Structures are given as structure tokens and as C-alpha cells.
Amino acid sequence: MTAADGPAPPRAANIRDVARLAGVSHQTVSRVLNGHPSLRAETRDRVLAAMEELSFRPNRAARALVTSRSTTIGVLVSKGFEYGPAASLQAIDSAAREAGYGVDVAHLDDVDDGSIRSALDRLLAHGVDGLIILAPQTRTLAEIEHLSITLPFVTVHSAQGHDDHRLSVDQSGGAALATRHLIDLGHRRIAHIAGPDGWFETEARIRGYRRAMRDAGLDPEPLLAGTWTADSGYRAGRTLLAGASSRGVTAVFSSNDQMALGLLHALREGGRSVPEDMSVVGFDDVPEAAHYQPPLTTVRQDFPELGRRCVARLLGLIGEAEPVRDGDAAPEVRTELVSRGSTARPPS
Incomplete structure (x- = not known):
């Protein structure tokens, strides 16, 4: 290289750089990327802080070449503007990105078999590694029950069947x-x-x-x-x-x-x-x-917790992390009461 060429550009941080800064093994960094559920919160936060400091971004293309996976999660969601499904989708997207995955969303125009099959075909054509089915209507889940889905999948807000695939808020x-x-x-x-x-x-x-x-x-x-x-x-x-x-x-x-x-x-x-x-x-x-x-x-x-558990369970089914079974993490995310000014003792 001549002087005219100038200094070489700085090398991009890799997984071992993150591990050194966070004081953990590179396997631990990999577990954070893959949403492994057994990590302690403080360990995960330390690794994420190191990634942020080093501007580390997982190379999805490189991972796809090594693993023969697209590192993309498909999400099948009912079309609508209700807060719950919208917040669940946002939480899933955040958890997936934290694990180094992208999200491909297919919205259902209707809940009939043809619409569901068409949306699933689109996601499968994009080569997604797994599916999250965010469709809280009973009819939608009933239609999906009749379809033969061979790809790893997780259902959100489902109250029936597929125990290893089901997650919801209580x-x-x-x-x-x-x-x-x-x-x-x-x-x-x-x-x-x-x-x-x-x-x-x-x-x-x-x-x-x-x-x-x-x-x-x-x-x-x-x-x-x-x-x-x-x-x-x-x-x-x-x-x-x-x-x-x-x-x-x-x-x-x-x-x-x-x-x-x-x-x-x-x-x-x-x-x-x-x-x-x-x-x-x-x-x-x-x-x-x-x-x-x-x-x-x-x-x-707790929508962020729902998204994290949902992605972690799907990655376990895909094989990118240890499988999450109901004995390891309760399938239902707990709720809490927020007391404000709209309740009081009844009038005398």
C-alpha cells in the first residue's frame, strides 16, 4: 500500500471482540445472538452493551452461508389495528433483531383457508427458517390446524394444542x-x-x-x-x-x-x-x-417478555438454541395490575 492509498479502514468488530469486552466466552455471545433462554439478564445486558459500544452487527449473509439458514423469521398476523396484536408484533420484531434475525410479515386479509395458505406460501417462498403465528381469532387457528406445516412454528395467544409451540399472555x-x-x-x-x-x-x-x-x-x-x-x-x-x-x-x-x-x-x-x-x-x-x-x-x-420468549422458543425448535420446553419456562406470560385514579370504594 502506498502513502497515497491512506490508512487501511478499521476492521469491523467480530464476535470474539464482543466476548473480550464483555468478559464472557464467544459461545455466550452466540447464545445471546440466538436468544438462548437460560442466560442471566445481567449477562445478556453486558453482552448487548459491548455490542453497542463496538457497533457490532451480526453478518446475516455470512451466517446464512455457514448454517444454510436465511436468519429470517416469518410472522403470520391478522390484519387489524388492535393494540395487543400490534404490540406483540413489535415485541417479536425487537426480540428477533436482538437475536440477529430479520422478520418477514404476512398480513391476512381474511381468515379463510385460501387466504391463510396464500400468506404461508409467500413466507415459505422467501425461505424463512420458522414461523410465528400471531392470529388471536379462534377461526384462524382452527384453519391452521388443518394445514400441514412442516416448518418450525410457534403460535401466540392460542389456547389449544401444540404445547411445545404455544405461548400467550395469561x-x-x-x-x-x-x-x-x-x-x-x-x-x-x-x-x-x-x-x-x-x-x-x-x-x-x-x-x-x-x-x-x-x-x-x-x-x-x-x-x-x-x-x-x-x-x-x-x-x-x-x-x-x-x-x-x-x-x-x-x-x-x-x-x-x-x-x-x-x-x-x-x-x-x-x-x-x-x-x-x-x-x-x-x-x-x-x-x-x-x-x-x-x-x-x-x-x-408484558409484551417485551412475550416477544423474547416467543423468539427463544422458535429458535429452540429451529435448532439455533437449546429447546425451550414448558418445564423450562411457563407458556403463559404473567400480567400485573396498574392502579390509577379510575377505581375507588363504591359509594355508600
Whole structure:
């Protein structure tokens, strides 16, 4: 090289450079890249910090040549704008990128067999290494049950079959948590705005609500129908206020935060104060929930943890990491109650 050529460009950091900086073995760095579930959180964080400091980015093309894999995960997702599926998809994408994988998303226009098969064919044509099926409708999973999928796959929010392939948030437990919170405050007549028919979340949250009521020796109220939207929550609130059966109801558990927002509107319009006259609990903890009027008590789902576990389980099935079995990690991610200003003891 002549002086005119200038200094050689700096060498890109490799996996052994990351290992030296983090004070771990290169095998540990590989496990972090592949989403291995057995690593301690502090070890994973130390490795990720070293990667960031060194501007280390896994070379997906090189990995594909060595492993004969595309290092791409296919995600089959129902088309829609609900917060839960959207947050799950974002969490899966983040966890996949952390593991050195790309994500190829196919949206379902419908939940019939032809649409599902067409979306799967597109993902398979792109050479994905495995599939994550993010389709919370019971009909979608029923259609997929009839298809012969030979590629490694994981289903999210499925409540049936394929134990080694299934992961979800504990929807029923979260609904019971919300209902027990109201019961513990002293409420005895608690209404429930349910989600649309045919969704796993709807059915699981109804079960949790009813179980908590019956465990406390209380009768569940007739369900109020919703469609996940604020408009449907508003209509359910109007129905509640207009019905004779609403007399004596002092609290409502809404199956998601958007419907709770519409309910708050209907209650305010109907002259009911929250929480003085009526307590309200939602589900999801959307980013705006803390800024509702009043700030909404709700159930938080740990979507980042769901995404991490989902990708780790799929990589175990692919063979890029140790297999994750139900004995190693519970298939359901726990929920937590976030208490804010929309709940209080019932009026005397």
C-alpha cells in the first residue's frame, strides 16, 4: 500500500471482540445472538452493551452461508389495528433483531383457508427458517390446524394444542386480577364489557371475570358486547345506563382500554362521576391510559417478555438454541395490575 492509498479502514468488530469486552466466552455471545433462554439478564445486558459500544452487527449473509439458514423469521398476523396484536408484533420484531434475525410479515386479509395458505406460501417462498403465528381469532387457528406445516412454528395467544409451540399472555388470570381488585374495594355488582366473539382474548377474559365473581360468591352480570373500539365501549356504557339491570352496578371491567375510554365518555355524559359513582378497570395498559380522565386502572401485559420468549422458543425448535420446553419456562406470560385514579370504594 502506498502513502497515497491512506490508512487501511478499521476492521469491523467480530464476535470474539464482543466476548473480550464483555468478559464472557464467544459461545455466550452466540447464545445471546440466538436468544438462548437460560442466560442471566445481567449477562445478556453486558453482552448487548459491548455490542453497542463496538457497533457490532451480526453478518446475516455470512451466517446464512455457514448454517444454510436465511436468519429470517416469518410472522403470520391478522390484519387489524388492535393494540395487543400490534404490540406483540413489535415485541417479536425487537426480540428477533436482538437475536440477529430479520422478520418477514404476512398480513391476512381474511381468515379463510385460501387466504391463510396464500400468506404461508409467500413466507415459505422467501425461505424463512420458522414461523410465528400471531392470529388471536379462534377461526384462524382452527384453519391452521388443518394445514400441514412442516416448518418450525410457534403460535401466540392460542389456547389449544401444540404445547411445545404455544405461548400467550395469561389473559384469564389478568381478567381475574382486575375483577378481584374491584371486589377487594367492596364492589359487589360488577359489569363486564367483553370483546368481539371469536377472539381468544375475549373468551379468556370472560372466564377470568366470571371465575373471580363466583369465587367471591357473587353472580356475574350479563355481558355487554364490544368490538375493541372506543365507540363500542361508549355504546356499551349507554346500554348500561339505560338498562334497569344497571341499577346497583358500581363497577365495570372493560376487556380493553379503548372500550374503557368510550365507557368513560358515556358515564360522564350520563352524569356519573368516575370513580365516585362508578369504578372502571381496563386491560392492556395502552400508552395513553395514564392520561385518560381520570387516569385508568388497568391490567398490563408484558409484551417485551412475550416477544423474547416467543423468539427463544422458535429458535429452540429451529435448532439455533437449546429447546425451550414448558418445564423450562411457563407458556403463559404473567400480567400485573396498574392502579390509577379510575377505581375507588363504591359509594355508600
